[in-house]
Amino acid sequence: MTQPNDLLPEGLEDRLPLEAARITAMMRACLDVLDAHGYDRVRPPLLEFEASLAGRMAGVAKGEGRAMFRFVDPASLRTLALRSDMTPQVGRIAATSLASAPRPLRLAYCGDTVVIKASQLDPARExxxxxxxxxGSDSVAAASEAVMLAVEALTAAGLTGISVDFTLPDLVDTLAAKAFPLAPEQIEAVRRELDTKDAGGLKAAGGAAYLPLLYATGPFDQALAALRDVDAGGALKSRLDGLAQIAAHVGNAARITLDPTERHGFEYQSWFGFTLYADGLRRAAGRGGTYRIAGSDEAATGFTLYLDRLADAAPQPEAKPLIWLPFGHDVAAATSLRAGGARTLAQLAEGEDPRALGCTHILEAGGPALLEPQA
Incomplete structure (x- = not known):
C-alpha cells in the first residue's frame, strides 16, 4: 500500500525494469560508439564547491530551470552545489588534471544531473x-566529427529518422560588427526578435537589415543559398563555407536543416551549433556545438544527449531467456551459462513458481530445458 511519504517530489520518477533496460541499453551503445572513436571516459563527482562549478557555468546556467541545488558542506563549511550540467565539469578536468595532456583531447562522460526547477515543456528535474x-580544436574538422559522432551514437541507440538542425549562435554579433551595424543597446533586442521570428518587431528594434535572416531557414541547401545572399561584404563566408563542409561530411547519415538565428540552448556556443531530432520524440534528442571553456578559454567542440528523454523512442532490448536454478542444480553449469551471457534465477524456498517469476527455462542434468506453460 502506498503511503503519503512514498510519493516522489515533482519532476522525479522511478524507472521500472522495462524502461530502465531501454535506458541502460542506450547508454552502453552510445558509450561504445564514443570509445570506438577514441573518446576516453571521465567521471566527475556529483557535487563540487559551488564557487568553482558556478564560475565555470557562466553562460550555461541561465534561467531558473538551470539553477543548482546548494547546501553547506559539514566538513569544509563551504557551499556545495549539485551539478545541473556535466559539460563544465569536463572543462574543469581538461583545464586542470589533464592540462598537460596532448591536444586535441577527446573525453566522454555519462551521469545524472539535477535542476531545482524544470520547464513546462520538459518537467523532469533529474x-x-x-x-x-x-x-583543443576549433576547426571545421572538429565540428564535423562531433556531428557525425552524435548521429552515430543515436543510431546505435536504436533511434531512427535522425535529423540535424544547424545554427550560427554568434550570427548577430558578427553582422553587427561591420556588415549591418547595430548600437550595443540594439543587439539584444534584435536577437530577441529574430528568436521569435517577429518581422515587425525586428523593424521596430532597428534591425530591418536582418529581415532576410528570417527566411534563410529550412532544408539545408535552400537555406544556405538564401543565407549566402545575405552575406554582405563576405562577413559570413568562412562560416557558411564551414557549414557546407560539415553538411558534406554528414552526407546521407541524417537529414540536415538550417535555422541560422536559433539561440535557445546555445547561449555559450561560439560560431557553430546543432540540434538533434529523431522520430518518435516530442523534444530535441540533444544539442552540441563549438565553445570556449570558461576559465581557460580553450576551444572545444562537443554534444550532449539526455538519455532518459529518448527512452520512449528507443527499441526495447531483446529479452534474454531466464533460466531457473532449482535446489541441487549443477553450480559449475550455472556459472558457465552466466559466463556465456545467460541470465539465471536461483530457487530460494520450497513452493516457488519459476513461471510466475518470469523464468523461461530450467537447468536440468543435460542443460537448460524449456519450461512448458502450465495447463
Whole structure:
C-alpha cells in the first residue's frame, strides 16, 4: 500500500525494469560508439564547491530551470552545489588534471544531473546526461566529427529518422560588427526578435537589415543559398563555407536543416551549433556545438544527449531467456551459462513458481530445458 511519504517530489520518477533496460541499453551503445572513436571516459563527482562549478557555468546556467541545488558542506563549511550540467565539469578536468595532456583531447562522460526547477515543456528535474567533448580544436574538422559522432551514437541507440538542425549562435554579433551595424543597446533586442521570428518587431528594434535572416531557414541547401545572399561584404563566408563542409561530411547519415538565428540552448556556443531530432520524440534528442571553456578559454567542440528523454523512442532490448536454478542444480553449469551471457534465477524456498517469476527455462542434468506453460 502506498503511503503519503512514498510519493516522489515533482519532476522525479522511478524507472521500472522495462524502461530502465531501454535506458541502460542506450547508454552502453552510445558509450561504445564514443570509445570506438577514441573518446576516453571521465567521471566527475556529483557535487563540487559551488564557487568553482558556478564560475565555470557562466553562460550555461541561465534561467531558473538551470539553477543548482546548494547546501553547506559539514566538513569544509563551504557551499556545495549539485551539478545541473556535466559539460563544465569536463572543462574543469581538461583545464586542470589533464592540462598537460596532448591536444586535441577527446573525453566522454555519462551521469545524472539535477535542476531545482524544470520547464513546462520538459518537467523532469533529474536527467541522465551523456556526451563527448573534443578539446583543443576549433576547426571545421572538429565540428564535423562531433556531428557525425552524435548521429552515430543515436543510431546505435536504436533511434531512427535522425535529423540535424544547424545554427550560427554568434550570427548577430558578427553582422553587427561591420556588415549591418547595430548600437550595443540594439543587439539584444534584435536577437530577441529574430528568436521569435517577429518581422515587425525586428523593424521596430532597428534591425530591418536582418529581415532576410528570417527566411534563410529550412532544408539545408535552400537555406544556405538564401543565407549566402545575405552575406554582405563576405562577413559570413568562412562560416557558411564551414557549414557546407560539415553538411558534406554528414552526407546521407541524417537529414540536415538550417535555422541560422536559433539561440535557445546555445547561449555559450561560439560560431557553430546543432540540434538533434529523431522520430518518435516530442523534444530535441540533444544539442552540441563549438565553445570556449570558461576559465581557460580553450576551444572545444562537443554534444550532449539526455538519455532518459529518448527512452520512449528507443527499441526495447531483446529479452534474454531466464533460466531457473532449482535446489541441487549443477553450480559449475550455472556459472558457465552466466559466463556465456545467460541470465539465471536461483530457487530460494520450497513452493516457488519459476513461471510466475518470469523464468523461461530450467537447468536440468543435460542443460537448460524449456519450461512448458502450465495447463
Amino acid at each position: 536527467r541522465l546526461q551523456l556526451g563527448a567533448e573534443l578539446i
